[in-house]
Amino acid sequence: MLVRMSKAQRVLEVGMFTGYGALAMAEGLPQDGRLVACELELYLKEFAQPFFDKSPHGKKITVKTGSAMDTLKELADAGEQFDMVFVDADKNNYINYYNFILDNALLRSDGVICVDNSLFKGKVYLRDVEDENAKALRRFNQFVRDDPRVEQVIVPLRDGISLIRQVPMATASTLQLSMITDDVVFRGVGGASVLDRMRLDGKVAYVTGAGQGIGRGFAHALGEAGAKVAVVDIDEGKAKSVVEELTLKGIQSISIAADISKPEDVQRMVDTVVSKWGAVHIACNNAGINMNSASEDTTLSEWDKTFDVNLRGVFMCCQAAGRVMLKQGYGKIINTASMASLIVPHPQKQLSYNASKAGVVKLTQTLGTEWIDRGVNVNCISPGIVDTPLIHSESLRPLVQRWLSDVPAGRLAQVTDLQAALVYLACDASNYMTGHNLVIEGGQSLW
Numbered sequence: 001m002l003v004r005m006s007k008a009q010r011v012l013e014v015g016m017f018t019g020y021g022a023l024a025m026a027e028g029l030p031q032d033g034r035l036v037a038c039e040l041e042l043y044l045k046e047f048a049q050p051f052f053d054k055s056p057h058g059k060k061i062t063v064k065t066g067s068a069m070d071t072l073k074e075l076a077d078a079g080e081q082f083d084m085v086f087v088d089a090d091k092n093n094y095i096n097y098y099n100f101i102l103d104n105a106l107l108r109s110d111g112v113i114c115v116d117n118s119l120f121k122g123k124v125y126l127r128d129v130e131d132e133n134a135k136a137l138r139r140f141n142q143f144v145r146d147d148p149r150v151e152q153v154i155v156p157l158r159d160g161i162s163l164i165r166q167v168p169m170a171t172a173s174t175l176q177l178s179m180i181t182d183d184v185v186f187r188g189v190g191g192a193s194v195l196d197r198m199r200l201d202g203k204v205a206y207v208t209g210a211g212q213g214i215g216r217g218f219a220h221a222l223g224e225a226g227a228k229v230a231v232v233d234i235d236e237g238k239a240k241s242v243v244e245e246l247t248l249k250g251i252q253s254i255s256i257a258a259d260i261s262k263p264e265d266v267q268r269m270v271d272t273v274v275s276k277w278g279a280v281h282i283a284c285n286n287a288g289i290n291m292n293s294a295s296e297d298t299t300l301s302e303w304d305k306t307f308d309v310n311l312r313g314v315f316m317c318c319q320a321a322g323r324v325m326l327k328q329g330y331g332k333i334i335n336t337a338s339m340a341s342l343i344v345p346h347p348q349k350q351l352s353y354n355a356s357k358a359g360v361v362k363l364t365q366t367l368g369t370e371w372i373d374r375g376v377n378v379n380c381i382s383p384g385i386v387d388t389p390l391i392h393s394e395s396l397r398p399l400v401q402r403w404l405s406d407v408p409a410g411r412l413a414q415v416t417d418l419q420a421a422l423v424y425l426a427c428d429a430s431n432y433m434t435g436h437n438l439v440i441e442g443g444q445s446l447w
């Protein structure tokens, strides 16, 4: 439970015994997680290994035999670091293990040390206790309580388990004594670490074209980062099934059926989000279409349809969301442009698409400079060729092999390759970025 709750990926166990605890913790780790177990006795490794081999989680476990202190030194020399350490070996060495782990950064700065048996059957509280282990644990508990580097809670679970974490910032008096520059870089903006600054908790977002492909990936990314998400698509069924996915992951979401080429739909979309959640913080204008024809054959109807969704539609979304955001004094608009705004993708012919996406970049640059001093950032993402239903049309599918030879990365993009960039543009860590076209194309536009 603790391994899962702390989202640990690397666990160190000091004292393994039969491997029961090691395997339980390994089950809580992700597939690529790793657990290093220290055990004095070689026979216990030989006893446990066959059981590890039978379990799908056993391969995550590496047993190091010999004195735990020697293993800790070896791990520190190798530059290893753990998210969680479970101390459960010889009690009189607990203080030594604990100090070594903290002094040598074997624990990640916001990791947790769990110490087993820290109440020792309640004996740590008895005045005249003779038990050497109980005395050792009493000394250990006192030592941790007096250590300004950490805070701890002792949970009276069976024999007592201490949960210890490093205090992110040393106390003010410690700071004065040292040569530390106590500024926003040291403490983090608003006290938050760089990764925490990318969280979107409490933010309200919508994503257009979120029923499939890139937009679906964007909706999941914003939701995973903590935002409430309105899933907008012309296809109501697809929008609803993405909401079902998000709900399963505990993400608050609603579906909105809207054709973003229609002004009344765009306004209804923004109004729905505001009436449901009271604000729009993140507007992800992603819906777009692509039609192919040689330029000399491109009809006005194809041109107009493409521009109605890709440029006029994106403009209407920016304007409707932007009006709310300007009033709020806060907003993040992220449009989906395309690498086609930079290069002329080939051999397929797609004049209207290329021109419309170049328009999205210029629209983004213009709004990005016009609204930034009122708290609204406008940026766009230009993906290369992304493996979505858009490129699996009958005319485009045969070109995939041809395209691959144009991509230095040697593969098409997956929607997941774009997710972190979207979250970055949606969060306050990117407040100084505006009018930017963030190109993610595996190097294709450079060849």
Ligand SMILES: NC(=O)c1ccc[n+]([C@@H]2O[C@H](COP(=O)([O-])OP(=O)(O)OC[C@H]3O[C@@H](n4cnc5c(N)ncnc54)[C@H](O)[C@@H]3O)[C@@H](O)[C@H]2O)c1
Residues within 6 Å of the ligand: 208, 209, 210, 211, 212, 213, 214, 215, 232, 233, 234, 235, 238, 258, 259, 260, 261, 286, 287, 288, 289, 290, 309, 313, 336, 337, 338, 339, 382, 383, 384, 385, 386, 387, 388, 389, 390, 391
């Ligand atoms: N796939 C790529 O290779 C690629 C590359 C660069 C840019 N893009 C851009 O990324 C965006 C998403 O592309 P994708 O590959 O996920 O496309 P997709 O066709 O897989 O999905 C687009 C979604 O948008 C919806 N949609 C279409 N028109 C709409 C409208 N008028 N109103 C509301 N929803 C509408 C569709 O129903 C669909 O669910 C588009 O703007 C596209 O131009 C895609």
Ligand SMILES: C[S@@+](CC[C@H](N)C(=O)[O-])C[C@H]1O[C@@H](n2cnc3c(N)ncnc32)[C@H](O)[C@@H]1O
Residues within 6 Å of the ligand: 013, 014, 015, 016, 017, 018, 019, 020, 021, 022, 038, 039, 040, 041, 044, 066, 067, 068, 069, 088, 089, 090
């Ligand atoms: C309480 S058991 C561990 C139980 C295990 N953590 C679990 O939950 O299943 C303690 C283990 O620590 C080992 N041990 C004791 N002293 C040690 C040392 N100095 N170095 C490494 N292991 C040691 C013992 O051999 C024993 O197997």
